[in-house]
Amino acid sequence: METQDNTSSAFEDEYDLDDRYEQLANDAYHRNHGRMVNQVNRTRGSQPSRKEILQNLVEDNDLIEDFVPTYAAKLDPKHFERRWVIGSLSGFWRDKIISDVLYQVKVGKEANVYACEATESSEHDLIAAKLYRPRMLRHLRNDAAYKIGRLSHDREGKKMKQSSRAQRALKKKTKFGQDLDFSNWVGHEYRMQTELWEAGADVPQPIAHSGTTILMAFCGNRSIAAATLNDVILESAEAQPLFDKVIDNVRLMLSLNQVHGDLSAYNILYWQGEVTIIDFPQMVNAAGNPNSERFLRRDIQRVVDYFSQYGVKADGGEIAQTLWKDFMNAQL
Ligand SMILES: Nc1ncnc2c1ncn2[C@@H]1O[C@H](COP(=O)(O)OP(=O)(O)OP(=O)(O)O)[C@@H](O)[C@H]1O
Numbered sequence: 001m002e003t004q005d006n007t008s009s010a011f012e013d014e015y016d017l018d019d020r021y022e023q024l025a026n027d028a029y030h031r032n033h034g035r036m037v038n039q040v041n042r043t044r045g046s047q048p049s050r051k052e053i054l055q056n057l058v059e060d061n062d063l064i065e066d067f068v069p070t071y072a073a074k075l076d077p078k079h080f081e082r083r084w085v086i087g088s089l090s091g092f093w094r095d096k097i098i099s100d101v102l103y104q105v106k107v108g109k110e111a112n113v114y115a116c117e118a119t120e121s122s123e124h125d126l127i128a129a130k131l132y133r134p135r136m137l138r139h140l141r142n143d144a145a146y147k148i149g150r151l152s153h154d155r156e157g158k159k160m161k162q163s164s165r166a167q168r169a170l171k172k173k174t175k176f177g178q179d180l181d182f183s184n185w186v187g188h189e190y191r192m193q194t195e196l197w198e199a200g201a202d203v204p205q206p207i208a209h210s211g212t213t214i215l216m217a218f219c220g221n222r223s224i225a226a227a228t229l230n231d232v233i234l235e236s237a238e239a240q241p242l243f244d245k246v247i248d249n250v251r252l253m254l255s256l257n258q259v260h261g262d263l264s265a266y267n268i269l270y271w272q273g274e275v276t277i278i279d280f281p282q283m284v285n286a287a288g289n290p291n292s293e294r295f296l297r298r299d300i301q302r303v304v305d306y307f308s309q310y311g312v313k314a315d316g317g318e319i320a321q322t323l324w325k326d327f328m329n330a331q332l
């Protein structure tokens, strides 16, 4: 078990020893489960013993030592954030997706985002890594209203049968069920972002995900990340076209049966005159969720309110009603 470090940081309040241990143990379990099954020819579905998990933890820590990215090297070796960043991203480094972690972009509500350097073979120069904080995942915000109408997925991302062991665990909220709920939440975000990106929406291209981490295309450069819309001052001439672009994206999402659910100037990035919409874990199923029209109206109203300061004249209620009517007609 790890010893408490003395480094003061914003993270200290959020973590305790058990959290750190559990995170490491979980990561080691997820990363090694497949490999161990092959090695010891274990029957399908059985769990590794505690001894095996600990053994793999030790092996994992040995491997992790090889990867000390620029950002982590600046932190004290005992600093939790350093171990967390290394632990969460070393797999992507071993898989040659990223070659370095350059800087921390933001400590968000639920996740931290880091700017990473992509490997030379990548089509990207920089990659954003979104790392969900373990404590946040254990106390997911009241998400029931968002989840109605979603299909549950297992750890491999396959849709689950209603009668499966996993479905029962989810309902009973066992430890296994809670773990699955977390990976569902992150997996849902990744699947949604992939669907949107493939349909041509203005969202960062998703690159990979594993456990509680998502990699995607980075908006910004090696020294500065894109600001969110609420932090920029727009030229008055660009406000209307950017507003239209955001509403076009909302329409496109709806045509894919999706409502963002948390759209606002805080979840829209601005970089070199372009907008990029981010943050999709709470996306709601438009046809299958009775709350979806309410979320759509709220999303649009927040966008209208933001752009009104630049003289963009729009009626949020009217736009939402028209989009919703078109969506409903397309369902017939
Ligand atoms: N692809 C990206 N490129 C550059 N910066 C990004 C990217 N994705 C996210 N960010 C930055 O990280 C912040 C947090 O990301 P995100 O909104 O997805 O997570 P969150 O936990 O919901 O955070 P918040 O509480 O700030 O909404 C964003 O506000 C933005 O500044």
Ligand SMILES: [Mg+2]
Binding pocket: 108, 266, 267, 278, 279
């Ligand atoms: Mg956000």
